Amino acid sequence: MAKKVLIIDDDFDLVEAMRITLEAAGFDVMDAQDGTRGLDMIKTESPDLVLLDVMMSSIDEGFQVAYKIREDEAIKDIPIVMLTAVGNQTGFQFNPGKDADFLPVDAFLEKPVNPKKLVDVVRQNIKA
Amino acid sequence: MSVFPETPVFNSASMLRRDKWLIRLRWLAILGLFAGIAFFVLLDLGSSATILRIASVGLVLVLSNILYFVFTTKAKQYSLLSLVGLLNIQMVIDLILLTLLIYFTGSQESPLVFFYIFHIILASIIFPGGFSYIYSLLVIMCYSTLLLLEQFNAVVHVAFFNATHPLEDPGVVFVQWSITVITVFAAAYLAQNVTSRHRRVHASLKIANQKLQEVNESKTTFFRFASHEMKAPIATIQSTLMVVEDVLGEQVDERVHDMLDRAIKRTAEVIEMLKDLADLTYGNFQENQHFEALDLKLILSELVSNNKPDSQRKNQTLTLDLPLRECIYWGDVIALKKVFLNLITNAIRYTPDGGTVNVSLANHDEYYTIDVVDTGVGIPEDEQVNIFKEFYRTNSARAQVSDGTGLGLAIVLRMIELHEGSITVNSKEGEGSRFTVTLPLEERL
Numbered sequence: 001m002a003k004k005v006l007i008i009d010d011d012f013d014l015v016e017a018m019r020i021t022l023e024a025a026g027f028d029v030m031d032a033q034d035g036t037r038g039l040d041m042i043k044t045e046s047p048d049l050v051l052l053d054v055m056m057s058s059i060d061e062g063f064q065v066a067y068k069i070r071e072d073e074a075i076k077d078i079p080i081v082m083l084t085a086v087g088n089q090t091g092f093q094f095n096p097g098k099d100a101d102f103l104p105v106d107a108f109l110e111k112p113v114n115p116k117k118l119v120d121v122v123r124q125n126i127k128a
Numbered sequence: 129m130s131v132f133p134e135t136p137v138f139n140s141a142s143m144l145r146r147d148k149w150l151i152r153l154r155w156l157a158i159l160g161l162f163a164g165i166a167f168f169v170l171l172d173l174g175s176s177a178t179i180l181r182i183a184s185v186g187l188v189l190v191l192s193n194i195l196y197f198v199f200t201t202k203a204k205q206y207s208l209l210s211l212v213g214l215l216n217i218q219m220v221i222d223l224i225l226l227t228l229l230i231y232f233t234g235s236q237e238s239p240l241v242f243f244y245i246f247h248i249i250l251a252s253i254i255f256p257g258g259f260s261y262i263y264s265l266l267v268i269m270c271y272s273t274l275l276l277l278e279q280f281n282a283v284v285h286v287a288f289f290n291a292t293h294p295l296e297d298p299g300v301v302f303v304q305w306s307i308t309v310i311t312v313f314a315a316a317y318l319a320q321n322v323t324s325r326h327r328r329v330h331a332s333l334k335i336a337n338q339k340l341q342e343v344n345e346s347k348t349t350f351f352r353f354a355s356h357e358m359k360a361p362i363a364t365i366q367s368t369l370m371v372v373e374d375v376l377g378e379q380v381d382e383r384v385h386d387m388l389d390r391a392i393k394r395t396a397e398v399i400e401m402l403k404d405l406a407d408l409t410y411g412n413f414q415e416n417q418h419f420e421a422l423d424l425k426l427i428l429s430e431l432v433s434n435n436k437p438d439s440q441r442k443n444q445t446l447t448l449d450l451p452l453r454e455c456i457y458w459g460d461v462i463a464l465k466k467v468f469l470n471l472i473t474n475a476i477r478y479t480p481d482g483g484t485v486n487v488s489l490a491n492h493d494e495y496y497t498i499d500v501v502d503t504g505v506g507i508p509e510d511e512q513v514n515i516f517k518e519f520y521r522t523n524s525a526r527a528q529v530s531d532g533t534g535l536g537l538a539i540v541l542r543m544i545e546l547h548e549g550s551i552t553v554n555s556k557e558g559e560g561s562r563f564t565v566t567l568p569l570e571e572r573l
Contacts, residue, residue, distance in 0.1 A: 014364045017371040023373065085360065112366035112399070115374040 003126050006047035007031040008038035008065065009083065014113070016053065021115040022122065035065040042075050049126045052105070055111045070104040079125040080105040083113070138256055143211040146254045147200055150218060153250075154193045161186045161229075174233070174288050181231050185225055192221060215254055219263065220404060223247060226268040234288035235274055236304055244271065244308075245315045252319035266317040268309050275305055348409040355402040362402070366395040397533075404535035408518070408542055410463060417460055417546070424455040424464075424489055424496060431468050431485055435476060442481045446472075449488035457496060463543035470536045471500040471563050478528065479504035479560070495549075498565040506557040515553065518543045 003029045007015050012033075019029040030045055034040035042050065050069070054062035062082060070076050082105045106125045109118065165183055168174055174182075185498050196218055219368035224327075226247065228239045244267045252260035277283045279298060373388045410417075430447045439446035457464075468487075475485040483503040490497050507515060514520045519534040544551050547567055 011360065011364055014367055017364070020371050047286045085363075111363040112362075112395070114367075114372065115370050122549060 002026055002028045003049070004028045004030065004045065004047040005049050005051060005122060005126075006038065006041055006045065007037065007051045008062075008100045009051070009053035010034060011053070017115075018113060018118060021118055024047070025119045025122075029120065035061045035068075038065060039068055042069065042078065046075075049081065049122060051081050051082045051083060051109075051122070055085055066104050072099075077097065079107075079127065081109055081121055081125055084108055084110050138208070140206055140208045140211055143215065144200070144206060145252070145260060146209075147196075147211060147215055147218075150215065150250070150254065151196050151200065154189065154196075154218075154222070156237075158186060158189050158193065159190065177385070178232055178288060181192060182229060185228050185232070189222075189225060192218075209373055212255070219247070219251060219254075220266070223263075223266055223270055227274055229403040230271075231274055231283070232284055232286055232288065235278055236301060237289050237539060239289075241308060244298070244312055248316045249313060249319040252323045257320070257324065260316040260320040261313075264312050267312050267366040271308060272305065275301060342504060345381055351405055352409045355405040359399060359402045362395055362398050366392060366399065367393065375416065401533045401535070404533045404539060407466065407539045408535060410539075410543065410546075418462075419458055419460055422457050422459050422461055422464065424457050425450045427465060428487060428489055428498070429467060431465065435469075435472050438473070439476050439485060442476065442479070442483075444479060444482065446476070447484070447486045449486065451489060451491055455489060455491050455496060457569070459547050459567070460543075462544055467540050467543045467565060468498065470540045471565070474536060475500050475502035475504060475561070475563075477500070478525065483560075494569055496567045496569065498567070499562060501560065501562045502564075506559050506561055507553065507555040508557045509555075512553055512555060516551070 003026075005022055007018055007029065009015050010033050015031045019031070022029050023128065030041060034042050038050070038052070041047070050063050052065055054060075058064075064081065066080055069080060071076060091125070107121050109121055135443065140563060161182075165179060165186065168179060168182075186486075196214070197212065198568075226243055230240045230243075231439070233240050246263055247267060248260055251263035274283075278285050279301065369388060369392045373385070373392065376384070428448060428450065430448060436446055472485070472487060479502040481487055485500070485502045488499045488501075490499075507522055508524075511522045515522065516537050519535040519540040520538075521532060525532065541551060549565060549567040551566070553561060553562045554564070
């Protein structure tokens with residue numbers, strides 16, 4: 001059965017671009033436009049991986065959603081790939097290894113999203 | 129109601145500066161007085177008793193000036209009022225001593241009367257508005273008292289420049305007195321007028337400068353906002369183009385494929401430019417600056433090892449020299465990394481295959497220097513002044529590397545200025561370049 005990927009991002013065009021790439025690579029793709037709907041969908045649809053935009057309606061909505069996922073016993077093990085904004089302020093590079101303590105995500109992908117890289121990162125982080 | 133106008137010119141800091149200035153000025157006056165005494169002796173003017181009395185006034189001046197000096201330097205902090213008090217005491221004592229000197233040198237015949245004018249000018253420079261008129265009145269009071277005392281023979285006239293007192297006629301004395309009074313008040317008016325105009329200009333310049341700063345800030349805010357708002361859609365466009373290229377793959381015509389490639393490259397360039405524009409505004413906003421204790425050795429080692437692959441690709445030797453001592457610096461890690469990364473990648477980029485790039489750190493007593501030296505193309509001397517300007521790219525840089533925003537070194541300069549440091553370039557065309565960053569070590573809280 002195809003693995004399910006949930007994209008939580010409010011940029012419709014970017015969601016569509018990623019959907020085309022991921023579907024071509026054999027994933028089932030769902031999407032949510034904001035954090036609240038995203039959290040609901042994680043519970044109802046139980047995706048195998050979440051692609052989470054760092055900044056939606058508020059500057060740190062993505063982080064808030066990530067914390068909520070990790071705090072909820074039922075869904076805390078879902079892999080999260082965080083999509084970061086371009087050159088985030090000053091090109092500060094997140095380092096998942098080092099910052100894992102306070103950024104509870106598995107990987108980062110910087111926008112613009114390269115399709116090959118997207119598929120690679122999703123494959124690496126999704127649980128078999 | 130406050131005696132002092134609410135202008136920035138009259139605060140305790142500026143009054144303290146004036147106090148110190150007045151003390152320095154008084155030393156000069158004392159020097160002049162003793163030179164005058166030497167002159168009198170040389171020309172055989174005045175009796176030795178008078179010379180002695182003049183010298184003792186000089187001595188009192190020396191002692192009082194030492195006292196003012198000690199008083200000014202001893203106390204750490206002064207209120208505006210106590211400083212104004214101290215300055216007034218000095219001025220009044222000076223006035224009395226000057227009147228004494230005038231008396232010793234022949235009262236109305238004494239050319240020292242002119243020195244009263246200096247007093248008025250000083251008062252208008254040191255104090256706000258009305259003070260120069262108050263001092264004019266004081267001057268007139270001192271001078272009139274002296275003349276009246278002599279007229280009524282309460283004190284004996286000193287014939288200094290003439291053997292006898294030529295001004296026995298009270299009418300002549302009165303006319304000369306009137307002229308002196310008019311001179312004093314005219315001087316007060318003129319000096320007061322000039323200094324107040326100067327102060328008004330000073331204040332309006334300050335306001336103009338503040339407005340300029342505000343305009344600059346709003347420009348920066350606009351840049352930051354605009355670049356931020358544009359980045360997201362362009363990133364999405366680029367992502368979409370990449371997906372299109374990926375999906376179409378080999379099916380399409382080579383020309384379409386190239387076209388897509390170029391479009392992707394151009395969106396990437398725009399994104400680069402927007403990132404750089406955002407970087408240029410870095411630090412203008414307190415909230416994104418973060419100063420902390422940084423290990424410069426660690427930062428440089430990391431950056432150099434991260435850039436090793438790029439230099440190896442060009443068969444270059446990339447080396448790093450670090451001092452043995454610990455190099456801790458109070459700075460903003462994002463800004464400093466940007467500075468060093470920019471300089472290192474530039475060096476690698478503009479150094480031909482097989483060249484060398486050396487990065488070194490040195491600590492001096494009051495500053496650190498970081499040198500990035502390459503054996504690259506170098507920068508022509510006439511272009512060196514421009515390389516830190518926004519959007520400037522040297523001709524050879526343009527010829528050699530087509531992409532690049534021309535903002536890199538402007539960002540470097542901006543980030544170094546954030547640390548109150550400086551950067552210099554030393555380069556010879558065809559031989560290489562040396563960029564030296566100086567970061568001052570100063571106590572920051």
